Amino acid sequence: MQHCLTLTIARHSRLLLRNKFASVHYKQSAAMSGLLINDKKYSWLKELGLSEDNPGVYNGSWGGSGEVVTSYCPANNEPIARVTQATMAEYEETVQKTREAWKIWADIPAPKRGEIVRQIGDALRKKINVLGSLVSLEMGKIYVEGVGEVQEYVDVCDYAVGLSRMIGGPILPSERPGHALIEQWNPVGLVGIITAFNFPVAVYGWNNAIALTCGNVCLWKGAPTTPLTSVAVTKIVAEVLEKNNLPGAICSMTCGGADIGTAMAKDERVDLLSFTGSTHVGKLVAMMVQERFGRKLLELGGNNAIIVFEDADLNLVVPSAVFASVGTAGQRCTTTRRLMLHESLHDTVVERIVK
Known part of the structure; x- marks a missing residue:
């Protein structure tokens, strides 16, 4: 699922x-x-x-x-x-x-x-x-x-x-001698x-x-x-x-x-x-x-982010971010709405995503 x-x-x-x-x-x-x-x-x-x-x-x-x-x-x-x-x-x-x-x-x-x-x-x-x-x-x-x-x-x-x-239920010990407790769903x-x-x-x-x-x-x-x-x-x-x-x-x-x-x-x-x-x-x-x-x-609804650290593989980040944003035309709760980028990667990631 x-x-x-x-x-x-x-x-x-x-x-x-x-x-x-x-x-x-x-x-x-x-x-x-x-x-x-x-x-x-x-x-x-x-x-x-x-x-x-x-x-x-x-x-x-x-x-x-x-x-x-x-x-x-x-x-x-x-x-x-x-x-x-x-x-x-x-x-x-x-x-x-x-x-x-x-x-x-x-x-x-x-x-x-x-x-x-x-x-x-x-x-x-x-x-x-x-x-x-x-x-x-x-x-x-x-x-x-x-x-x-x-x-x-x-x-x-x-x-x-x-x-x-x-679909089971445990058999539990009873405090009464010769008895057991049976749980049924x-x-x-x-x-x-x-x-x-x-x-x-x-x-x-x-x-x-x-x-x-x-x-x-x-x-x-x-x-x-x-x-x-x-x-x-x-x-x-x-x-x-x-x-x-x-x-x-x-x-x-x-x-x-x-x-x-x-x-x-x-x-x-x-x-x-x-x-x-x-x-x-x-x-x-x-x-x-x-x-x-x-x-x-x-x-219900989500507000999902992808967090990208300085050592991230951009060959994974970029296509993943694009698909996560536009898959199902963006119409699902798991849709990415925010990117949190390390400042050293910001310009590169933005440029590649736009491209």
Whole structure:
């Protein structure tokens, strides 16, 4: 897991700008005749089960009757396809179905749960190139990084499969004769997962694979700017669950905006909330979850520096600093924001980086 899960405050600001631009561009593009999904060049999108209009709710069945949003390619600002988001009523229905599915999933032995996660990893492997292409098209990172992001989900599935046979608990001595104390770990229940646009597959995968193996069910709200990726990934996971005659609500999804995210943060039925995003929004989420004494997992912004000493190898420093700054177009929490240079190297390093 080479990349962290988060956005910095600066990147969150750029995301807000991107959203505002998309809102304006939506009006400009309203009269456009076509979507990229109908272009022969992008016919591969249909291999992921996508169409012009896509349901943004999954809880064992597909639906969505909320706001219709158009996903745009950030490289050319062309519309890709549309997704219908969840209403609050659909969110409520999804939470109820997900909680019911947990009663089934938690009773399945951990190694059997690991087998399902293994199948999810294999299903992702089969679609890794086309799904990586979607990440590149919708999020904006280069193709190689898009494929690499899906690979990270696959890798964590592999890790989780091993974990499914190693969830243990110590046997402790008791002060009572002829007795022993046995410690057993149990799942928490429903894990809500709110992810950011910069890693629309990997962040969900890291949370999902581990949560499933531990006996939890998941409710996912992806970023509003990458809804097609959320739908495509959910379709892959749902197919695995359906083939194994398991409730699809084990891995539910509700596309939406801040209203859905706020509902998840305040909902006492969400036993643990994993949030990935800016420090500013993370503080708000933390307060809402804490208000109900809930569990939370926050992956927030970074402010990272590379420190270069006098004896540093500049052949390593320069390309490392450049990639650390511009990889994923600078849209990740591990992005380098500061260089701390020894004064004797300052001019040389700056000159080489500029070059």
